[in-house]
Amino acid sequence: MPPKPSVSKLVPKVPGMPGVTGASRRQQYSASTKRALVDVAEELFTDLGYAAASLDSIVAGARVTKGALYHHFSGKQALFEAVFERVEADASRAIQKALKGKKDPWEKALAGLQAFLAVVQEPRYRRIVIQEGPSVLGYERFREQEERSTFANVLEIVRAVLNAGTWELEEEMLQTFARIFFGAMSSAGESVSSADDPIAAAERVETAIAFILQGFQVLAADGVPLPGATPEAD
Amino acid sequence: MPPKPSVSKLVPKVPGMPGVTGASRRQQYSASTKRALVDVAEELFTDLGYAAASLDSIVAGARVTKGALYHHFSGKQALFEAVFERVEADASRAIQKALKGKKDPWEKALAGLQAFLAVVQEPRYRRIVIQEGPSVLGYERFREQEERSTFANVLEIVRAVLNAGTWELEEEMLQTFARIFFGAMSSAGESVSSADDPIAAAERVETAIAFILQGFQVLAADGVPLPGATPEAD
DNA sequence: TCTGGGTACGTACTCACGGTATGTGAGCAC
DNA sequence: GTGCTCACATACCGTGAGTACGTACCCAGA
Structure with missing residues (x-):
């Protein structure tokens, strides 16, 4: 007292x-x-x-x-940034937690995807990060923040998966793939959260992305090089 | 009266x-x-x-x-909506124009992707549609608009590509794949437009997406069914 | 114990901007 | 030419972000 x-x-x-x-x-x-x-x-x-x-x-x-x-x-925007960073940090932690302990890259990818889909459905994440973030922070700052948190997780997963095989990807190509998957998951996640049946929608998304990843595996098995890959002794 | x-x-x-x-x-x-x-x-x-x-x-x-x-x-927002719709409509027309005449689905996909990547780099599209759109229109209205224009183009392309083989996809699964590709292309497009070397970045994106599509082809050739596909007589 | 400075606020204000209410001239209709 | 409507113009209001400044409280040092 x-x-x-x-x-x-x-x-x-x-x-x-x-x-x-x-x-x-x-x-x-x-x-x-x-x-x-x-x-x-x-x-x-x-x-x-x-x-x-x-x-x-x-x-x-x-x-x-x-x-x-x-x-x-310093003002309203600074307050928003504080909120934004906390929401992003929480989201990142949630994904990290889901990844914890998974050793197999594919398992890791699936767990990460599921965690990501869960996060994207949180109202505060949707509103503050996805909806208002780009507009309030400006695109550059928004991108920076994203890069440091959620996207970093996706990059980690993509790196694990794509380097799992016989490939060793160039960093830039890896970033490109990560961007693509990140965007795919974001967009898919948003569609999930606004679907009539989010559970079924989430399953469809998981299935679809798993299918895409399966394509990677098959191409690898067939010896098709990933673009931008340097062959590696197996 | x-x-x-x-x-x-x-x-x-x-x-x-x-x-x-x-x-x-x-x-x-x-x-x-x-x-x-x-x-x-x-x-x-x-x-x-x-x-x-x-x-x-x-x-x-x-x-x-x-x-x-x-x-x-009726107000500032209504004015923004008018601007938004025009920008979206222009973008959609540009993509349609690129698709014009292409008969082969793969050719169509590539042309569409290139047109999309070009559109996403326009400052007005980036700012008005991507950056401010969700915030100003609200997520629902934004999504609606998108659905009617740019996304419709992507859906058309994805439909053409995925139905080209021996598959006949369920509509919902097709929508899911289209969402995924749309998100992938959006995100990739944004990264292209903010890259140091947009041309090289665009090439990487095209390569990466082509690779993913190649995975689809290989899986089809191997007889792996697309998820949500009903087998079709060949 | 007194004092001076810094911290963490509270109060009262300004100013810009979105929106509204009302005025007004130009052009038909009759 | 009288009356009506359309297509604006002008004056005004309310709201909300940001600022200037005052003040209670805390701690350090004399």
């Missing part, structure tokens, strides 16, 4: 909620105002979108004022 | 040499104010983005006032 000053004025009370004390948020969590702002912002950005979520409503939800917000963030 | 028998037309009087300054835009192009607004809006939305392009600057560029704008459009 922090030392109680004689009078705390301007306490934003919740009207009609006698159970909630009038103590200011600052007194309760003075150290975590920033987190409270990000929490509320994440919710409002998810529900309303960037433009429609006003700073007034965000600071009201966090029970602070705009002064506090501008103390911690 | 009786139907209007005549169409009111404003004939530009233009008594002599129309000076560039002075005369109101209404007198010169009163019938095409709407198009002028869309033209200017397209340019400003492309250069500045949706939020940063103010209506004041748009109406100033079109040499009208906000009253005129709100006479033709």
Whole structure:
């Protein structure tokens, strides 16, 4: 319990909620105002979108004022970026977790795909990362962020799968394939989340991508070189 | 209410040499104010983005006032939608044109892919459709628009390619494959347009996608059924 | 214990921008 | 020429991002 000053004025009370004390948020969590702002912002950005979520409503939800917000963030966009990074980081961690322990590249790929499809269906990921991200951050910054988190996972998986055989791909070609798969999975994931039957849709996506990967295997077995590959002793 | 028998037309009087300054835009192009607004809006939305392009600057560029704008459009978003639809329609036409005359599905696919990669590199398409579209229109409306134009082209190509062999795919599975390829091409296209060497990057993408399609062919030759395919007499 | 500076806010304001309400001249219809 | 509508123009309003500045609190050092 922090030392109680004689009078705390301007306490934003919740009207009609006698159970909630009038103590200011600052007194309760003075150290975590920033987190409270990000929490509320994440919710409002998810529900309303960037433009429609006003700073007034965000600071009201966090029970602070705009002064506090501008103390911690340089502006609305910076607040959004904080939210964006957290959502991306969470998504990346979820995928990493799914990959954990899988040793076989194909198993890894399947687990990663499933985790990715799950993430893409989260409302906050869809809204904040996919829908608003490019517009608010600008395409360059959006791409940078993506590169460091979710895309990195896809790249890792693709690398594992494509290098599993007798190929040793050029880095640029590998990046190209990763881009292609990343886009394929994103788009497919979005279609899954807006499908009438998401479970069936997810299965179709998994089947389709597995089929594509199977094509890779067969080509490898037939000795067809991957484009941009340098032959490797087997 | 009786139907209007005549169409009111404003004939530009233009008594002599129309000076560039002075005369109101209404007198010169009163019938095409709407198009002028869309033209200017397209340019400003492309250069500045949706939020940063103010209506004041748009109406100033079109040499009208906000009253005129709100006479033709219900608001800023409606104006954006008009721009969006035109850009999408142009893109779709460009792809259709590239497909024209190609009979062989593989040839068709390659031409379509190249046209798509070209479209994705246009600044207005990148900014208005890819970057701002989902955010401004909302995901649902964005998806709808896409479905009717660019995606429809991809679907057509994928249908031609996948049905070329001995398969007859279920419609849903076909849609899934089309989604996957659409996403792959979008993502790849974006990476192409932001690459240091777009030409080389485009070649890599074409190579990679051709390789994937080759996998389909080989699997078909090996008699591996496409998932969701009903066998067909050959 | 006093004091000075820094931190973490709160308050009150400005300004730009989207949207609206209303005014107005030009051109038919009769 | 009178009245109506269309195609705008102008003036205004509300909202919301961002800013200037004040202030309570905390800690360090004298």
